[in-house]
Amino acid sequence: MREHEPVVILADRREHGLQKGDIGAVVHVYGDGEAYEVEFVSGNGQTVAVLTLAASEIRSLAKTEILHVRELASA
Known part of the structure; x- marks a missing residue:
């Protein structure tokens, strides 16, 4: 994974x-x-969180996946 990659x-x-x-x-x-x-950002571009994550905690977004929208959960 590289910088700017989803x-x-x-x-x-x-x-x-x-x-x-x-x-x-x-x-x-x-x-x-x-x-x-x-x-991680909301739909209007507001930062929701910036986290340091191990490689095992994330994966690349596949080209065949479709995006989905949901309401932001309260912290």
Whole structure:
């Protein structure tokens, strides 16, 4: 995964208002991809969370996947 690439979170992070399947963008790659700084934003561009996640906590967004909209959960 590279900077600016969309990624999918693999588990809920309720304390940050995130659910499994939410899409974020890689803003920084640590080391050789052991961890990633990922920004999650709302539909109007407001940052919801910026998290440092291990490679095992995210995956690349597949070209064949369709995006879905949901209301932002309360933290």
